[in-house]
Amino acid sequence: MTWETVIGLEIHAQLATRSKIFSAASTDFGAAPNTQASAVDLGLPGVLPVVNREVVRMAVRFALATDASITRRSVFARKNYFYPDLPKGYQISQMAFPIVGEGHINITLPDGQQKGIGLTRAHLEEDAGKSVHDLFEGMTGIDLNRAGTPLLEIVSEPDMRSATEAVAYARYMHSLVRYIDICDGNMQEGSFRCDANVSVRPAGSDTLGTRTEIKNLNSFRFLERAIDFEVERQIDILEDGGKVIQETRLYDADRDETRSMRSKEEANDYRYFPDPDLPPLVIDEAFIDAVRETMPELPVARRTRFIDELDIPAADAQALCADRQIADYFEAVFEGRKFAPKLAANWVLGELFARLNKEDVDLADAPVSATLLGDLIARVDDGTLSGKLGKQVFDALWGGEQDVDAVIEARGLKQITDTGAIEAMIDEVIAANPSQLAEYRAGKEKLLSFFVGAVMKASKGKANPAQLNQMLRDKLKA
Amino acid sequence: MSLTPDDIEKIAHLARLGIDKDALEPLAADLSTMLDLVEQLQAVDTEGVEPMAHPANATLLLRDDVVTESDQREALQAPAPATQDGYFLVPRVIE
Amino acid sequence: MHDKTLAEQAALLASGDLSSSDLVEHYLQRIEQHNEALNAYLAIDADAARQAASAADEQRKTGNAGPLTGVPIAHKDIFCTSSMPTTCGSRMLQNFVSPYEAAVVQNMRTAGMVTLGKANMDEFAMGSSNENSFYGPVANPWQTDRVPGGSSGGSAAIVAARLASAATGTDTGGSIRQPAAFCGITGIKPTYGRVSRYGMIAFASSLDQGGPMAQTAEDCALLLQAMAGHDLRDSTCSPAAVPDFSAELNADLKGLRIGVPQEYFAEGLDDGVAARVNEALAVLEGEGAILKPISLPNQGLCIPAYYIIAPAEASSNLSRFDGVRFGHRCENPQDIDDLYTRSRGEGFGPEVKRRILIGAYALSAGYYDAYYKKAQQVRQLVSDDFSNAFAEVDVIAGPTTPTTAFARGAKSDDPVAMYLNDLFTVSANLSGLPALSAPCGFAEGLPVGLQLCAPANQESRLLNVAHRYQSVTDWHRQIPANFA
């Protein structure tokens, strides 16, 4: 039998606010335990939640970016359960009326295919604290600094059919939330976490199989491997005539397997009900319009514009738009310049990316600014520099130099385009290599590159390569 | 509607509420009487009536995203039964 | 000087004929003398009270004192205080000293009032007799074998026995008005959201409302003025403007339409209570008001709806009392579940447990729609009854309670019989409306309360009607013989 995999993802994106969702304590990562936990975060008696406007704005930004409906009257609800890092004995979340309703996005798969993915909903909720098990003998330590950190839980439809698609979707979301400035996307710090709902069914069936939920996948690699493992596991069970149990599972990266965490699942009855401390959240058109005005151009629209208006190849446009900082940098490189944006794309995706990767530097920390790179490309474009010399200048800029023309001047890197000068060098080389000349003229045309190399060497690499080529051919023919 | 001591035990677990064994029976009786009291709601026709969660037509006011709380760990942990190195302590939780 | 009303004391302080220090000293002495018989105060901070009094006297000399500067007050032990423990009547919070102060406590202090101490109450405000306090029951000053009502029973007994001229209370289903009626004092539950709930330990968040308890409507107007106002720390606190509650106290009642719900005068209403309330209505008629019979058809559903909604919210609100960050923790917990169940099992009393259980049950899978959602729909129907009634009348009047104060122990084995005490009071909480209870006479030596209810934000109207009534009657002047 062939099996079809069905995957839906729940993503918890930590909203990049300064203060918490219901209190005015800081959301900064890494503070000493419980120094950023206010009375509200600790759930002390008598204190009450007050909603941060910024989380509402961010949720609306997300809705606008995913073609989703915005609930005009959404409701915070309590999810009741006991856990030591859940201070109030309930999590404030949203249940029946989430702030973001149905939405839709298009993702690009690795083979270039487009695929539409439905979004079920996205709701606001608070994060829990942290339990520390290895610090105290026989005891667990509770740090509530993270308690009350705002989360947007993004729930997709079960529209993915493979781990590859799931990863493409997760990467899209990861890029999108950073694009619209609502989440820093830092997966190590837990700012972007995925839960995967996975089931399999006989190919062609239109009923869903029993699903399992794999919790807290905090890298794309783990997401992919956990799903692959889980799909195999479920198929094995079904092919042996068994039944998949609906349960929550954890991915163990060390053993590369998922395992049941049924213990925590036992008898969960969350007793959701509207939080009586928080009246309904009413959002009006003016609020939405104000948010809309601050929206950046979205990746899909930007990519289309790059392709259609800037004549950038589709794959390059995709790469440039994967990250808002990159796209912004790219646009800054050619802004107000005479050269083609395509030339800028080649430099950004080529030399700049190679260097960033090689030295493991973030774009934000790159020593070559967009303006500086623009200066450099302008000198290539106007013929002052050859591509090769341009790379030497790039090296200098990466090393901290701040003036392209000064680098060219100081290092004498200016390209030689004077035909007389190039001709003199060609004549000299030809005169010095009579036997090669004879061979060439006898039909060994391969030797052209020998001559090009020799003249280039004589020019210390500065001869304009196109000119040099043309002139050499003419001379050697004669 | 009547509840058994067994039901009470289940609800008590949900609420993490320790109940003495010999209190289960009387509690089941009390809660059953309470349920009898509220049973008359079932007869009311509420077709199309919006559930009312809050009095009045209050809507939520929102707060600016500003950090105004500073570290008050010492004061806030003063009523805590067990702390160490800034952590609240509980018996080892097995994940 | 304890026979004076708060307004009279304030006037004496303003004229310089009385000092706050003398007044506070006088009350401290009376508390010393009488509290043992009543168990109304749980904590007294005499030193702090003396200091605050002399500071108030100093402030008075500088000429920038407010109307309440130097007047003593007792706070229900549900309001967090940072200088005294806040127990909420529970073992769970024995010795709990809050790191912050309730908005109500702050507001009264800002107004210059001197805190005498904390008032006993039913545990977590769950009860109508004050027999549910872990710290022992409170006696009714009129007959000490009777209950003072609850849950603000300590506050009511304090004012009735003149151990302070004012106290704060909270009212979730009648917890200000019912004890006010039982103890022969005046108390008002303001419109939901009028008074901040910040620092007021939650019982049922959508019903809870703090308010003043004192001898007269005039006193309550002064107190509510200081207590009310928008607070950004409570998302349910109303941003509506706060009027001058004393401005219309003396307004004429001529032409005022008073609705009298037929449902309040049905079976179960004690004859003596009915007689006193009818006499009070006649007095108001004599003042020019027009009595109109009205109907609140869903009145009978208030108690069932309330006893789903309040416990459901409570079951969740009380989850934070888990022995981890504050409050009672059991000895030697074996594991985390043992810590939770034993700490909560030991920390909470029987009535609190009953309500947590029934609330958790009503919210649990499979029962939510039948219980919780149904109760919320009925809540809407009850609220609609009031909207309809207030299209015809300005104020609704009736008895506060079906009976006068009952004997201690008479209903403690029958929770449902106890709940029926709230028969006439819970509707105002369900609909969020302001309601007041004022003393209107005695039946067999025990006080009877007249309840008045008005549309949202019209506390001034209630205070006006009660004040006019108190201008021509003197029930509010009566003091229990043993505390004269």
Ligand SMILES: [Mg+2]
């Ligand atoms: Mg969730």
Ligand SMILES: [Zn+2]
């Ligand atoms: Zn979540």
